Amino acid sequence: GGRTRAIATTAPAAAGPKRLRNDMGNKVTVVLGAQWGDEGKGKVVDLLATEADVVCRCQGGNNAGHTVVVDGKEYDFHLLPSGIINPKSISLIGNGVVIHLPGLFEEGDKNEKKGLKGWEKRLIVSDRAHIDTLKCEKALQAQEGKNIGTTKKGIGPAYSSKASRTGLRVCDLLGDFKDFSTRFKNLVHQYQSMYPSLTVDVEDQLKKLKEYAERLRPMVRDGVYYMYEALHGSPKKILVEGANAALLDIDFGTYPFVTSSNCTVGGACTGLGIPPLNIGDVFGVAKAYTTRVGIGAFPTEQLNAVGELLQTRGHEVGVTTGRKRRCGWLDLVIVRYAHMINGFTAIALTKLDILDVLDEIKVGVAYKLNGKRIPHFPANMDVLQKVEVEYETFPGWKTDTSAARKWNDLPAKAQNYIRFIENHIGVPIKWVGVGKSRECMIQMF
Incomplete structure (x- = not known):
């Protein structure tokens, strides 16, 4: 037999092994829509992105439309994170996004011409992201989306393929192209x-696709490992940056x-590989009124002069679709419901200036069915179509707020309107938007 060597220890035997410290890493800030989309998330992201090192998209595709105005130039983003404007930050398209490759490069090239x-x-693209396969899925969406008001961008079929395990990912495209081609043909046959x-x-x-693959290749990384390093490294x-909004979430x-x-907060975890404990601030974005693109129930919609005024003054036309947005009074039932799901730590209230000319302003605070208040936001759309809205009415401030840059610049009646919203939802309002550009955002605290 060999020699036996004694190992000295300075710790008493009863102390046991040293325990590992679980370093949970950085906290992530999430920006989400609190209505039916088009709330001005891109503007809030642009504001926060000036201080960010990494700006991420976690779900959706080029059905999203975010407009950012910087130095008088208007940039439209559909797939690219709005933070791409910041030359000091990295933009990441996560695994939860479905990527239409022609759209991605057309968008980048178009905005490049603007500066x-x-x-x-x-730009970094996750190798686990699914591909919205060119015209094939757009053609499908055109047939499939006729009755539900979608953008017809192929998003639904791409997510359907993902769920049925026949979808194609970025890592497949950059792998054995012969194998990819076989799988692509099978997918077309399935459709x-x-x-x-x-x-x-x-x-x-x-x-x-082969041509796009080579242009895409330098951008592709393992998104899970990249996010882990961003959370736990330096x-x-x-x-x-969430796309779409709470009332457009597939579940809620x-x-x-x-x-x-899932365009609520859970989509940030599943679409990027972020553990829930790493979620920090969750900022909800809501307009000072309500809009919706496409069809579906809209309890506070105003099919009258008020709705037309909001649509005209607010330039309410879809960035992606070019469709006019339906307009109505602010609905706090849906904003509170969005807060229940997302746990907003603060809210950005945008486009307050659009209300400047109104004599009176209404806010939906509850729904009634057969004369009785209902305690929940209804899941059944037939019920939502039938609800009667209970309103609170406020006097208009009849003052131009577009030059306001701090809280005290706002008229008292506008301040009262904002405080009512804040108290009713139970979430502080951190920013108030009074115009298109980056400077037109009043920071409250």
Whole structure:
């Protein structure tokens, strides 16, 4: 036998092994829509992105539309995170996003002509993200989306393929192209068995995909490992930009008139690989009134002169679809419901200036059914169509607020309106927007 060597120890035997310290890493800031979308999330993200090291998209696709105005130039983003404007930050498209490759590069090139320089070097794409496969899924969406008011961008079919385990991911596209081609042909065959009139030039699509693959390759990283390093490595400020909004969430929205992803706070975890303990501030964004694109129940909608005024003054036209948005009074039932799901730590109230000319302003505070208040936001859309809205009425301030830059610049009646919203929801309002540009955001605290 060999020698036995004694190992000296300075710790008493009863102390046991040293325990590991669990370092949970940085906290992530999340920005989410609190209504039916189009609340001005891009503007809030742009404001916060000036201090961020990493800005992430976690779900949705190019059905999103975020407008950012910087130095008088208007940038439209659909797939790119709005933070791409900040030359000092990295933008990440996470695994929960479905990527339409032609749309991604068209968007980047279009904004580059407006002055967005070096965006490809600042963009990281998760290798686990699914591909919205070109015209094939757009054609499907055109057939499938006729009755639910979608953007017809192929988002629904892409998420359907993902759920049925026949979808194609970025890592597949950059792998063995022969294997990818076989799987792509199988996917097309699957679609054509469902929609016999669907025609796809498979070889042309594969040729284009191969070209896109080479342009995309330098941007692709393992998103899970990148996020882990960003959370646990050298301290980084991480910002997550939600697309769409709470009332369009596939689980919690006004189903079936919803998008195909989770655009509430859980989507930040599943769409980027972020543990719940790393979620810090969750900022909800709400307009000072309510808008909706497409069809579906809208209890506070104003099909009258008020609705037309809000639509005209607010330039309420969809960034992605070009459709006029339906407009109505602020509905605090839905904003409170969004807070219940997301746990907002603060709210950004946008487009207050649009209300400047009104003699009186109404706010929906409760729903009634058959004369009785209902305690919950109804899941059933037939019920939501029938509810009667209970309003609080406020005198208009009849003053131009667009030049306001601090709280005391706002007229007292506008301050009362804001405080009422804040108290009713039970969440502090951190910002008030009074115009398009970055400077037109009053920070409250």
